[in-house]
Amino acid sequence: MNENYAIGVDVGGSHITVGKVNLLNGNLVHDRLIRKEVNSKGSTEEIIKAWAQAIKEIAGDGLPTCKIGIAMPGPFDYQDGISWIDSTQDKYEALYGKNVKELLAEEMGIMAAQIRFKNDAACFLQGEVFGGAAKGEKRAIGITLGTGVGTAYFHGKEAEDAARWGDEFGESIVEEYFSTRWFARKYLEKTGLNLNGVKQLVEMKSNDWVNDIFDEFSTNFSKFLERFISEEKPEIVILGGSISQSSDMFLPKVEALIFESFKNVKIAITELGEQSALIGAASCWYKEGVDVRAQN
Incomplete structure (x- = not known):
C-alpha cells in the first residue's frame, strides 16, 4: 500500500468501522466505509475474526504492506496492544489480558508492527481538530x-x-x-x-x-x-x-x-461522525512534526 495511505479503524461497543485514509490531506479515500456489527460479548476468536474481516475488506490486495491505525476504547496498553477491558465496561471482556495486536496480526497474516493503537476518544478529537x-x-x-x-x-x-x-x-x-x-x-x-x-x-x-x-x-x-x-x-x-x-x-x-x-x-x-475516530487513528502513521496530524 502507498506510504501516503493508512487504514483507519474505529472499534465501537457494538461495531467496527474501517476506512482507507489519505495521510496527506486527512480525507477518506473514495468516501468508502465498511461498518460491521460485532458481538462485543462474544469469544476472543469471534471478535478478532470480525475485526480482521472488516479490515481485510478495505485493505484488499494491499494487505501485506498496509499500515493500520486502530482507535480502541480503554483501559488498554496502546503501546504493546494488550487489552485491560474487564466486565465493568460491559464489552470485549473476552480480550482481557490478551495481546490483541498479535492476535489480529496472526488472523490477517501480517506483521504485528503494521498495527498501531491509540485511545478512541483521542482519535475522535484528533479527527475533529484536523478537519471537523x-x-x-x-x-x-x-x-x-x-x-x-x-x-x-x-x-x-x-x-x-x-x-x-x-x-x-x-x-x-x-x-x-x-x-x-x-x-x-x-x-x-x-x-x-x-x-x-x-x-x-x-x-x-x-x-x-x-x-x-x-x-x-x-x-x-x-x-x-x-x-x-x-x-x-x-x-x-x-x-x-x-x-x-x-x-x-x-x-x-x-x-x-x-x-x-x-x-x-x-x-x-461532531461534523465527521464515524469518520473522525478512524481518521485520527490512521494519522498515527503520519510523520512527526507536521501540524496536528503528527503522532508519536
Whole structure:
C-alpha cells in the first residue's frame, strides 16, 4: 500500500468501522466505509475474526504492506496492544489480558508492527481538530457518549486521552451516568423492560417521563462538563458517540447551563461522525512534526 495511505479503524461497543485514509490531506479515500456489527460479548476468536474481516475488506490486495491505525476504547496498553477491558465496561471482556495486536496480526497474516493503537476518544478529537468541528481551535475537549464514555483534550499539538470515565461522580463514576447503561436503568425503572438503545427512548418523547429522564441527564452532564471545562479551559467542546445523535433532547439545556459560567465556550456535535475516530487513528502513521496530524 502507498506510504501516503493508512487504514483507519474505529472499534465501537457494538461495531467496527474501517476506512482507507489519505495521510496527506486527512480525507477518506473514495468516501468508502465498511461498518460491521460485532458481538462485543462474544469469544476472543469471534471478535478478532470480525475485526480482521472488516479490515481485510478495505485493505484488499494491499494487505501485506498496509499500515493500520486502530482507535480502541480503554483501559488498554496502546503501546504493546494488550487489552485491560474487564466486565465493568460491559464489552470485549473476552480480550482481557490478551495481546490483541498479535492476535489480529496472526488472523490477517501480517506483521504485528503494521498495527498501531491509540485511545478512541483521542482519535475522535484528533479527527475533529484536523478537519471537523474543532478545526482552527487552539484548545478543545472531546467527549464520546455511547456504550462507554470517552474523554480527550487538545492543547494545540496532539489530542490526548483525558481518561475521565472512571472519575468519581454522584454515587458512582462518570461512565455510569453518561453511557447507554444509565438510560437503560432509568427505562427499566419506569417500564420494567429492557431498552434497545437511546434512539428507542427518543421515539417515545411524547411521554413526559421520557423528557424527565433527558432533563436529569442534562443536569448531570452539565455538572460534569463544568468541571472538565474549568480544568482544561477549551475554546470548544465536541460531542460524539451514539448518544450525541439525540442531542436535541439534552443539548439546549446543557448549553444554557454552561453559558452561565463559560460564555465563550462553544459546544458542538461532531461534523465527521464515524469518520473522525478512524481518521485520527490512521494519522498515527503520519510523520512527526507536521501540524496536528503528527503522532508519536
